Amino acid sequence: METYDFAVIGAGGSGLAAAMYGARLGMKTVIFGTTNGSELPVGGLITTTHIVENYPGFKSISGVDLAKKIEDHARHYPLVDIKNEKVEQIKKKGNCFFLKTNKTEYKAGAILFATGRRVRKLEVPGSKEYENKGVHYCALCDGPLYKEKVLAVVGGSDSAAVEALILSEYAKKVYIIYRGEKIRAEPVTLDKIENNKKIQVITNTIIKEVKGKEFVEKIILDKPYKGSKELILDGVYVAIGNEPINELAKELGLRMNDKGEIIINHMNSSTNISGVYAAGDITDKKFKQLITGVAEGVTAAHSAYEYLGEKKLKSCKKS
Ligand SMILES: Cc1cc2nc3c(=O)[nH]c(=O)nc-3n(C[C@H](O)[C@H](O)[C@H](O)COP(=O)(O)OP(=O)(O)OC[C@H]3O[C@@H](n4cnc5c(N)ncnc54)[C@H](O)[C@@H]3O)c2cc1C
Numbered sequence: 001m002e003t004y005d006f007a008v009i010g011a012g013g014s015g016l017a018a019a020m021y022g023a024r025l026g027m028k029t030v031i032f033g034t035t036n037g038s039e040l041p042v043g044g045l046i047t048t049t050h051i052v053e054n055y056p057g058f059k060s061i062s063g064v065d066l067a068k069k070i071e072d073h074a075r076h077y078p079l080v081d082i083k084n085e086k087v088e089q090i091k092k093k094g095n096c097f098f099l100k101t102n103k104t105e106y107k108a109g110a111i112l113f114a115t116g117r118r119v120r121k122l123e124v125p126g127s128k129e130y131e132n133k134g135v136h137y138c139a140l141c142d143g144p145l146y147k148e149k150v151l152a153v154v155g156g157s158d159s160a161a162v163e164a165l166i167l168s169e170y171a172k173k174v175y176i177i178y179r180g181e182k183i184r185a186e187p188v189t190l191d192k193i194e195n196n197k198k199i200q201v202i203t204n205t206i207i208k209e210v211k212g213k214e215f216v217e218k219i220i221l222d223k224p225y226k227g228s229k230e231l232i233l234d235g236v237y238v239a240i241g242n243e244p245i246n247e248l249a250k251e252l253g254l255r256m257n258d259k260g261e262i263i264i265n266h267m268n269s270s271t272n273i274s275g276v277y278a279a280g281d282i283t284d285k286k287f288k289q290l291i292t293g294v295a296e297g298v299t300a301a302h303s304a305y306e307y308l309g310e311k312k313l314k315s316c317k318k319s
Pocket of ligand 1: 012013034042046051054086114116117162248282289290293
């Protein structure tokens with residue numbers, strides 16, 4: 001069984017930054033990220049973002065390029081091993097953590113949860129049946145399929161508004177359908193929405209059903225829009241939020257808030273279990289951005305280094 005000082009679960013920006021710092025502090029570090037199935041690639045959620053304009057040092061950069069730069073920086077250190085494996089079980093025995101992946105098993109002296117969040121699915125008749133046949137969850141990934149088509153974005157957050165803006169670059173018409181009174185986009189995004197002639201916001205409205213033949217052809221609304229509850233379109237993009245990927249953390253006994261986010265000490269990214277840290281979108285911090293996740297990741301690496309040093313657990317080789 002391979003043994004590491006520091007094991008990072010989740011190879012998004014927060015985890016990669018932690019791994020990079022871990023190696024700089026002399027810790028043999030493994031980081032797990034998955035590329036198969038519905039999981040995000042190495043680089044994580046930011047890879048689904050069109051343009052990032054708020055990461056210091058880059059006035060404007062695509063999410064994919066920024067993620068690649070962070071990944072390359074982590075790979076630069078020989079002490080970092082990036083494994084395209086999914087962690088399926090974690091157990092603590094004595095001072096050691098035992099991690100089982102879909103391929104093999106590992107041992108580590110300290111661990112970091114940087115597992116991020118998964119998108120919340122639209123749960124109405126037809127939404128599952130038409131997934132990838134007109135029902136989508138990532139405008140950047142699938143938007144180019146809908147040149148000159150009619151689309152709807154479901155949701156009212158800033159992310160939903162950004163999705164609509166991305167889609168408007170391809171589609172001829174984009175509806176934003178939101179159950180609330182007013183969409184909750186940031187002022188700068190709202191301004192772009194209001195000045196975009198292709199985008200139409202429909203508020204106080206819920207999607208009841210997705211219908212079609214081989215592909216989506218229409219949606220059924222709970223109240224009429226322009227006299228009809230049927231809205232004819234070619235695709236629906238769902239942006240109704242996300243939830244923490246916390247199953248492994250729960251099993252291990254980490255303390256969580258009522259949203260299922262890992263409660264950390266914001267001074268040092270530690271959790272209620274010694275040797276376990278958390279960083280990024282999985283934690284209970286309010287402002288979830290790449291830069292705040294990166295900050296928690298590197299803080300966690302430093303805390304793990306101090307923890308291993310103090311307790312002389314490096315590599316937990318003897319257990
Ligand atoms: C539409 C949109 C636009 C955004 N725009 C910006 C922006 O402009 N600027 C900004 O700073 N932030 C932005 N964000 C937020 C930013 O993307 C996130 O805050 C950040 O990417 C979180 O990084 P993370 O490493 O914590 O989690 P993630 O990037 O979600 O990474 C977690 C990784 O862990 C993996 N994982 C989970 N469980 C396991 C397991 N058991 N085994 C192995 N791997 C596992 C996942 O597959 C994933 O790759 C945006 C978010 C969205 C949705």
